[in-house]
Amino acid sequence: MSDLPSSIDVAIVGAGAAGIAAATRLKQAGVSALMIEARDRVGGRAHTIPAAGDVIDLGCEWLHSADKNVLVKVAEQHGFTVDRGTPGWTGPASVGLPSRDHVEYRKALEDFFDAVEEAAATGRDRPASELLPKNSRWDKLLRAVATYYSGTELEHISIIDFDNYEDTRINWTIREGYGAMISGAAKGLPVAFDCAVSRIDHSGKSVKLETRRGTIEAKAAIVCVPTPLIAEGTIRFDPALPEKQAAAAGLPLGVANKIFFEIGGDFSYPRGHFYGATDRVETISFDLFPRGRKLLSGFVGGAFAVELEKGGPAAAEAEARRQIVSMLGADANKRLRFMRTTAWRSDPFARGGYSSALPGHAGDRAVLAAPVNGRLFFAGEACSKIHFSTTHGAWETGLNAAEDYLKGRKG
Numbered sequence: 001m002s003d004l005p006s007s008i009d010v011a012i013v014g015a016g017a018a019g020i021a022a023a024t025r026l027k028q029a030g031v032s033a034l035m036i037e038a039r040d041r042v043g044g045r046a047h048t049i050p051a052a053g054d055v056i057d058l059g060c061e062w063l064h065s066a067d068k069n070v071l072v073k074v075a076e077q078h079g080f081t082v083d084r085g086t087p088g089w090t091g092p093a094s095v096g097l098p099s100r101d102h103v104e105y106r107k108a109l110e111d112f113f114d115a116v117e118e119a120a121a122t123g124r125d126r127p128a129s130e131l132l133p134k135n136s137r138w139d140k141l142l143r144a145v146a147t148y149y150s151g152t153e154l155e156h157i158s159i160i161d162f163d164n165y166e167d168t169r170i171n172w173t174i175r176e177g178y179g180a181m182i183s184g185a186a187k188g189l190p191v192a193f194d195c196a197v198s199r200i201d202h203s204g205k206s207v208k209l210e211t212r213r214g215t216i217e218a219k220a221a222i223v224c225v226p227t228p229l230i231a232e233g234t235i236r237f238d239p240a241l242p243e244k245q246a247a248a249a250g251l252p253l254g255v256a257n258k259i260f261f262e263i264g265g266d267f268s269y270p271r272g273h274f275y276g277a278t279d280r281v282e283t284i285s286f287d288l289f290p291r292g293r294k295l296l297s298g299f300v301g302g303a304f305a306v307e308l309e310k311g312g313p314a315a316a317e318a319e320a321r322r323q324i325v326s327m328l329g330a331d332a333n334k335r336l337r338f339m340r341t342t343a344w345r346s347d348p349f350a351r352g353g354y355s356s357a358l359p360g361h362a363g364d365r366a367v368l369a370a371p372v373n374g375r376l377f378f379a380g381e382a383c384s385k386i387h388f389s390t391t392h393g394a395w396e397t398g399l400n401a402a403e404d405y406l407k408g409r410k411g
């Protein structure tokens with residue numbers, strides 16, 4: 001959209017999954033809504049790009065809890081192909097973790113989940129690290145895997161929040177890319193691009209949004225941005241909303257990043273998943289030939305991901321190659337062409353990967369999601385009590401916020 005309308009019914013701040021869901025629902029209800037997006041594209045942390053004659057997802061990739069995931073139907077309605085295959089990372093590792101060890105490690109992981117569930121049932125919150133098995137051989141790998149789940153270390157994770165997360169353990173993908181599907185779902189919905197919002201004035205009967213391209217007036221606004229943008233006051237509210245800022249600060253984004261290599265020539269190594277090491281927290285989770293693609297993709301989380309991101313692509317490539325050599329050997333390493341790495345922490349409109357609640361802050365999700373005066377609504381993955389950190393969670397919160405607006409309008 002080149003010219004901004006001066007006034008609309010609903011301004012949706014952020015055209016990620018949550019914003020697109022809200023815009024979709026409002027369009028169905030015949031309400032005029034505009035997504036106001038800081039970037040020059042929709043999708044936010046859902047972003048597919050072409051690569052190596054195929055596509056790669058720089059952000060979300062897996063339809064988690066796929067058998068219940070609201071986006072499976074949305075994907076199929078928009079003509080995307082849902083791949084119901086099983087991910088390599090849920091099965092035994094192809095190298096570096098013999099099957100007996102894998103069974104032992106999985107048992108340690110399940111015991112940890114059980115311990116969290118039992119402790120959370122008492123209602124007393126504490127850091128999830130306190131539930132790790134003592135003197136376990138698998139301590140480092142459990143800690144590493146937790147950083148893939150949550151983007152941060154177990155010391156910073158509330159057990160109540162961790163336990164609230166609903167996971168049916170069925171994970172599917174979208175052939176054309178998860179990011180491509182989310183932006184496909186936005187087709188035909190009005191968006192103003194390059195239009196970062198800096199201030200939301202909700203002191204009067206209408207809401208005034210100050211953006212990089214001018215001011216827009218709306219009857220209501222649905223704010224769908226990642227938590228750091230609220231917590232750090234990048235978007236200022238007038239009057240101030242200290243309870244929203246505090247809630248957003250209690251739900252910081254961890255960091256998750258990916259490292260991609262293209263596989264050249266003959267490459268006779270076992271397909272599937274492996275860890276770059278099983279005896280250190282600083283380990284990369286690798287997928288070799290994911291879904292048949294000639295790729296090796298690596299996944300890192302938490303403090304290790306922050307450290308690699310600070311070092312830039314060269315540091316990530318060097319560390320990935322070091323771990324690949326130790327697992328597959330120097331010959332395999334020579335056949336890999338470094339493609340790219342992601343840097344979600346440095347992305348000014350994301351500032352991280354996905355949210356987790358700090359110990360004592362599981363209730364902040366409901367505080368963040370609560371509407372203000374029937375004019376301001378909030379959505380985004382961090383607002384979901386049970387599907388936080390995911391794209392389908394973000395989508396559901398966008399639908400809920402739109403529904404809240406529609407109910408208030410009728411009442």
Ligand SMILES: Cc1cc2nc3c(=O)[nH]c(=O)nc-3n(C[C@H](O)[C@H](O)[C@H](O)COP(=O)(O)OP(=O)(O)OC[C@H]3O[C@@H](n4cnc5c(N)ncnc54)[C@H](O)[C@@H]3O)c2cc1C
Nearest residue numbers: 014016017018038044045060061062197349380381390391
């Ligand atoms: C590496 C990685 C892997 C992941 N893997 C998975 C996965 O496999 N499965 C899964 O379900 N989830 C995964 N996720 C998480 C998932 O991508 C997110 O939870 C989801 O995309 C969040 O959607 P959202 O709408 O809440 O936020 P976002 O997608 O971040 O959308 C927010 C939008 O607001 C815009 N914005 C920011 N500031 C402003 C401003 N001032 N003014 C206007 N617009 C603004 C942003 O540009 C963005 O478009 C992954 C994330 C990462 C980073």
